[in-house]
Amino acid sequence: MNQPRYIVSGGAGFIGSNLVAALNARGLDNILIVDRLNHAAKQRNLNGLRYKDFVDKEVFRIALRAGTVQPAVTIFHLGACSSTTETNAAYLEDNNVGYSRDLCEWALTTGARFVYASSAATYGDGSLGYSDDDAMTPRYQPLNLYGHSKQKFDVWALNHRLFSRIVGLKYFNVYGPGEDHKGDMRSVVNKAFAQIRDSGELCLFKSYNPRYADGEQDRDFVYVRDAVNVTLYFHDHPDVSGLFNCGTGRARTWLDLAHAIFVAMGRAPRIRMIDMPDTLRAKYQYHTEAETTKLHAAGYRTPFTSIEDGVLDYARACLE
Numbered sequence: 001m002n003q004p005r006y007i008v009s010g011g012a013g014f015i016g017s018n019l020v021a022a023l024n025a026r027g028l029d030n031i032l033i034v035d036r037l038n039h040a041a042k043q044r045n046l047n048g049l050r051y052k053d054f055v056d057k058e059v060f061r062i063a064l065r066a067g068t069v070q071p072a073v074t075i076f077h078l079g080a081c082s083s084t085t086e087t088n089a090a091y092l093e094d095n096n097v098g099y100s101r102d103l104c105e106w107a108l109t110t111g112a113r114f115v116y117a118s119s120a121a122t123y124g125d126g127s128l129g130y131s132d133d134d135a136m137t138p139r140y141q142p143l144n145l146y147g148h149s150k151q152k153f154d155v156w157a158l159n160h161r162l163f164s165r166i167v168g169l170k171y172f173n174v175y176g177p178g179e180d181h182k183g184d185m186r187s188v189v190n191k192a193f194a195q196i197r198d199s200g201e202l203c204l205f206k207s208y209n210p211r212y213a214d215g216e217q218d219r220d221f222v223y224v225r226d227a228v229n230v231t232l233y234f235h236d237h238p239d240v241s242g243l244f245n246c247g248t249g250r251a252r253t254w255l256d257l258a259h260a261i262f263v264a265m266g267r268a269p270r271i272r273m274i275d276m277p278d279t280l281r282a283k284y285q286y287h288t289e290a291e292t293t294k295l296h297a298a299g300y301r302t303p304f305t306s307i308e309d310g311v312l313d314y315a316r317a318c319l320e
Helices: 014-025 040-046 057-066 089-110 145-159 180-185 188-199 224-236 254-265 293-297 307-319
Strands: 006-009 031-035 053-056 074-077 113-119 167-171 173-175 202-205 221-223 242-246 271-274
Touching: 006 014, 014 031, 014 040, 014 224, 031 057, 040 180, 053 057, 057 089, 074 089, 074 224, 089 113, 089 145, 113 145, 113 224, 145 167, 145 242, 167 224, 173 188, 173 224, 173 307, 188 202, 188 254, 188 307, 202 254, 221 224, 221 307, 224 242, 224 307, 242 293, 254 307
Parallel strands: 006 031, 006 074, 031 053, 074 113, 113 167, 167 242, 173 221, 202 271
Antiparallel strands: none
16 A cells, blocks of 8 residues: 655755654655755755655746646645845745745645644744734734744735644744754754863853843743654644644743753853844844643643753764
8 A cells, every 4th residue: 555645845954854754753754855955964864764755946846836746645844944144035035935835725726734834933022922823923023034934924824714724833942953954043052062062161142131131031942853743743633723833831041951951961061151243132032932722722732842851862862
């Protein structure tokens, strides 16, 4: 009996490659990976994975427009420019909005399940909270062009009443194996391993908000294994659709994270506070914390990994 077919857009990337590994662990390998191999680390992410075919993203888009892409049971759309410092608005409009619309419309036309990556960057400075309620979605004001591109697609899907049929996931601060290609967009955990190994210390940005002491800025840190589990939950439950936060629901400070990293590396903590670049100060999120009521109401109840356990697992994967 033939396996169902899966398409993973961004399958050589961070969450995408971990998702393919999880599908493989289920015994599934009838997978089409769509991506661009523009970094050696992306090629390394594919090592050891089982999949039927790999197609360059631009080649795939041409085939999509021509109507020659074979149907799939589920499309996991995790391929986007995730750089919060990207300044090319036209590129983000085409890559993060236009491409997503094309793929979503094709999925709906062919009857495929469509699960896509949104982002917590849509919440901007957090002044309006972090609710994934549909009524709040159009009100958020992202702080950067990347966040605006994700927000624009979310609002498009909402306005076209698609969240009764598709799933969007607002991933919070995801970290874990497979992110080496992301450059400056790598998690602090990833950057910290090399920094501590080479210098023995970890540098964190000072706070410029009087409500937060240095190092007390906080984030909702999500281990990539949990991000994949949430993503697959909505594949496994095709009767549940909507726009959902993918976060632990508990913010932890940068100092909490730093101490977890030093413990995982078997080092004594040495933390130095440094100035934040002027270009980031006006666009910096001091707090993120997912509202998880909607996710839990959808039936997802699996506990998320603590940063202590997640960082330790990540250190073992990267350092051994």
